[in-house]
Amino acid sequence: MKVVVLIKRVPDTASELQVAADGKSVVTGGLKFVMSPYDEHAVELAIQLKESHGAEVVVLSAGPPETKEIIRSALAMGADSGILVDTAQLGALTCRGTARLLAAALADLGADLVVAGKQAVDDDAAQVPERVAELLGIPHASVITRFELSGTTASVDREIEGGQYTLELPLPALFTTQKGINTPRYPTLPNIMKAKKKEIREVPAAQLGLAADSLSAQATTEAMTLPRQQRLCRVIEGDNAQRVKELVRVLHMEEKVL
Amino acid sequence: MPDKLADMRTIKFLLHEVLKLEELTQYPYYEDHSRETLDMAADTAYQLAHEVFWPSYQEFDQEGAQFDGHKVAVPKAMHEIWKQCAEGGWIGPNVSYDDGGQQFPITIHALACFLFNCGNTAAAMYLGLTYGAAHLIKTFGSKELQDLYMAKLFAGQYAGTMVLTEPDTGTSVGDMTTTASKSPDGDYYLLRGNKRFISGGDHDLTENIIHAVLARTEGAPPGIKGLSLFIVPKYRVNGDGSIGEWNDVTTTGIEHKMGLKGSATASLTFGDKGDCRAWLVGELNHGLRYMFELMNMARVFTGMQAVGVASAAYHCALEYSRTRLQGRDITSRDPLEPQIPIIQHPDVRLMLLKQRAVVEGCLGLFLYCARVHDQEHAVTDPEEQQRLHMLLEMLTPCCKAYGSDAAFESIRLAIQCHGGSGYSEEYPVAQMLRDCKVFSIYEGANGIQALDLLGRKVPMKGGMALQALNAEVSKTIAEAKELAPLKDLADKIESLQNEVVQATMHLGMLGLSGKVNQYLCNATAYLEMFSHLAISWQLLMQAVVAQKVLDAGSTEENFYRGKIETARCYAGYNVPHGIATAQMLTADERTALDFKPEWF
Incomplete structure (x- = not known):
């Protein structure tokens, strides 16, 4: 059984972000990057399947060469090998492009199961894994909090507002993990040393045979700003109708959040 | 939080x-x-x-x-x-x-x-x-002891302790009375005595606890030269590695401390029933020497403990100061102007900066010492090994004593940044201050560290150790002088270095003329002055690296500038203090020596 885990390199949420001079990007110098925390749950799920079912665990990511660091972290948690789709030569990618690259890399891997975090904590788009499943034409379930394997069927709980679905999906299938499904393990020092010897295969994005326009961004970033940190409290006076009207006006015109 | x-x-x-x-x-x-x-x-x-x-x-x-009267949880x-x-x-x-x-x-x-x-x-x-x-x-242990205990200790299956202090014997280790007498069949020793303040002396973390105990055998010479080191398990371990009988080690209580409350500090009685078995480590009467061989790094680690707490406290204070809105700029006259975060008040910023300098300067020093230790064990040239070892010897008392005292002062400032909230246990900084206090006391009280520095390390090998360190300091100063923006900082630190050398020579003459008490009576002040130089030097070393990166062009200007200005701040506030101390030392200040106990 082969399990492929999709992971993403993201800035540590504890980092202090700065917007670059162009006003459209984040200053990356000095920024600490980590594996997106929801992805850690996916890696943990895969390693548990390795322990219980002897699964082979392959970690797959698309990103710049530095992404190898987080692939190595997954290997230190216990994954067997890694693949990096090197996107250094590509321009900015959106979910569409990333999903196509990952799906192309997955095509000949023969994965029985693909798992990923429910969303990446940098852009919070929650799109890539589902797009990958659609591109591969396999069933998928997102935001799972329980996973049980029985033969070639997976039974999962999927979290929804105020409740949950219990679903059964035939493999191969793709799942995205929510917090609570497990507790990701910490790399141990012996496993850090073992991880050093495990293979990370680098695949230049160009080798995947995808047309450049199929990867290009369909949206452009116009501006990027940090949330305002000042704590402001303001009491809106008047009767309910006046207050609602004023609230909407403030949110729309002053705070510009609507 | x-x-x-x-x-x-x-x-x-x-x-x-x-x-x-x-x-x-x-x-x-x-x-x-x-x-x-x-x-x-x-x-x-x-x-x-x-x-x-x-x-x-x-x-x-x-x-x-x-402690429930029998066991510790x-x-x-x-x-x-x-x-x-x-x-x-x-x-x-x-x-x-x-x-x-x-x-x-x-x-x-x-x-x-x-x-x-x-x-x-x-x-x-x-x-x-x-x-x-x-x-x-x-x-130092025999193969038998290693086979029985070592792997299990490193793997955390057993826990260990270091057992020195007795109810009447703290700093004066040589006066301890716990005795070890050879068992009738000569295979092991029987231990008898009371020990106190034993960190991790008893607990329910592991299936066994292995005590490393200093004790005196019958007929051993008095003082520290008669102490031997023994391994004493809480439960005996059978030849096949299984846990055997209880080894007559009784916990009589745990301390109710000011801080560090989660760490069980036990009073232990060895051999109450006359059957506490102890196995000798190495040779008889070498116990304290064995302990001391590990002491350098143990003391560096103690400083590290203290500054670890200070680092957490500093980050508490930094976050609090960035979010706590209070007051307005001192030039503002409009009471309706929005309040500003307290980090914008220079006095608060200075408190934060002082904490940061202590944390980064001391951490730099500790890691430098650890790096020197690694290098010493990596190289094969005996002369280089000796040089590295001397550096470590010189810096160890500063790491332990200055590290723990400066950390305590740093946490005091962290509390001050919090205002009244810092005095409340709702915020963690009050606990941090309490937890940190012990590091100036245990592992050789700071006064002992000062005596170690001035009494043992400075005269070591005819002053060669001090020279080795001075050469390193000079090297960094010379490097900094090459960089125009750091020249004034380097000059400032060099002026302290010169004063330290002068004061040391002055004291050295006192020592050589036999006035030992006078030589040592200001040892604590000497250690503080010496440490101001050591930390200034470490921060200068960091500033040199930062300046070079900035000169080459960096996207992290704030980070590297922060390093340089931290060094400037530390030297700015501490070099004058160090120089004043040096002048006090050369003026033969000796009130502490002359003030009679009955005058109190």
């Missing part, structure tokens, strides 16, 4: 840019390592500190270690911390593959110790003690 306990960017800066730790991988012992393994270990240690140690920090204080959260650290290989990351370690540099072990102490200093105690006992057995 702060999101941050330590600044990992600074730590990577120290490891790689300042100390060039990766260069160790050219030596056989470290050849499997790379920047990647070093970084992963450092990052994982921080993750553990933040996610495993820190969440129970206040709980440890409230719950404390518990650690705070509940300690079990999970222990499990993660034992499984993760964190008790002895630096020991060899053969002994169950991963041959990491001790610099990484020291860093992990620092980070774990940032997270929960009481919890980190249990790890350090276990490493200490295992390391003693590894270095």
Whole structure:
């Protein structure tokens, strides 16, 4: 059984972000990057399947060469090998492009199961894994909090507002993990040393045979700003109708959040 | 509660840019390592500190270690911390593959110790003690002792302790009375005596506790030359490794301390029933020497514990000062103008800066010492080994004494930044101050460190150790003078260096003329002055690296500028203090010597 885990390199949420001079990007110098925390749950799920079912665990990511660091972290948690789709030569990618690259890399891997975090904590788009499943034409379930394997069927709980679905999906299938499904393990020092010897295969994005326009961004970033940190409290006076009207006006015109 | 306990960017800066730790991988012992393994270990240690140690920090204080009259229970959260650290290989990351370690540099072990102490200093105690006992057995124990205990200690299956203090014998170790007499069949010794203040002396973390005990055999010479080191398990271990009978080690109580409450500090009675079996480590009467051989790093680690707590406190204060709105700019006259975060008030900013300088200066010094220790064990040239060893000898008392005192002062400032909230136990800084106090007391009280520096280290090998250190300081100063923006800072630190040399020579003459009491009566002030130089030098070393990066062009200007200005601030406030102390020393201030006890 082969399990492929999709992971993403993201800035540590504890980092202090700065917007670059162009006003459209984040200053990356000095920024600490980590594996997106929801992805850690996916890696943990895969390693548990390795322990219980002897699964082979392959970690797959698309990103710049530095992404190898987080692939190595997954290997230190216990994954067997890694693949990096090197996107250094590509321009900015959106979910569409990333999903196509990952799906192309997955095509000949023969994965029985693909798992990923429910969303990446940098852009919070929650799109890539589902797009990958659609591109591969396999069933998928997102935001799972329980996973049980029985033969070639997976039974999962999927979290929804105020409740949950219990679903059964035939493999191969793709799942995205929510917090609570497990507790990701910490790399141990012996496993850090073992991880050093495990293979990370680098695949230049160009080798995947995808047309450049199929990867290009369909949206452009116009501006990027940090949330305002000042704590402001303001009491809106008047009767309910006046207050609602004023609230909407403030949110729309002053705070510009609507 | 702060999101941050330590600044990992600074730590990577120290490891790689300042100390060039990766260069160790050219030596056989470290050849499997790379920047990647070093970084992963450092990052994982921080993750553990933040996610495993820190969440129970206040709980440890409230719950404390518990004694029910028979046995000791650690705070509940300690079990999970222990499990993660034992499984993760964190008790002895630096020991060899053969002994169950991963041959990491001790610099990484020291860093992990620092980070774990940032997270929960009481919890980190249990790890350090276990490493200490295992390391003693590894270095001086017989093969039988090693086979029985070592692997289990490094793996965290057993825990360890270091047992020196007795009810009437603290600093004056040579006066201890615990005795060891040879058993009738001569295979082991029978121990009898009471010990006190034994950290990790009893607990429910592990199936067995292995005590490394100093005791006196019958007929041994008086004083420290008659002390031998013994291994005394709480439960005897059978030849096949299984746990045997209870070894007549009784816990009579635990201390109710000012801080560090989650760390069980036990009073132990050995041989109450006359059957406490002890096995000699190494040779008779060499016990204290064995302990001392490990003492340098143990003392560096003590400073590290203190500054770990200070780092967490600093980050609490920094976060609080950034978010707490209070008052307006001093020139503002409009009472309706919005209030500003207190970090914008220069007085608060200075308090933060002083904390930062202590944390980054001391951490730099500790990691430098650990790096020197690694280098000493990596190189094969005996002369270079001796030079490195002397550097470590000189700097150890500063690490321990200045580190612990400066950390306490730094946490005082962290509380001050919090205002009234800092005095409330709702915020963690009050506990941090209480927890930190012990580090100036144990592992050789700071007054003893000062005597060690001035009485032993300064005259060591005819002053060669001091010269070796001075040469290193001069090297950094010369390097800084080459960089125009650092020239004035380098000159300032050099002026302190000159004063320290003058004061040392003046004191040396007193010592040589036999006025030993006068020579040593200001040892504490001497250590503080010496440490001001040492920390200024360390921060200058960091500033030199930062200036070079800035000159080459960097996208991290704030980070590197911060390093340079931190060095400037520390020297600006402490060099004058150091120079004034030097002048006091050369003026033969001796009130402490002459003031008669009856005048109090």
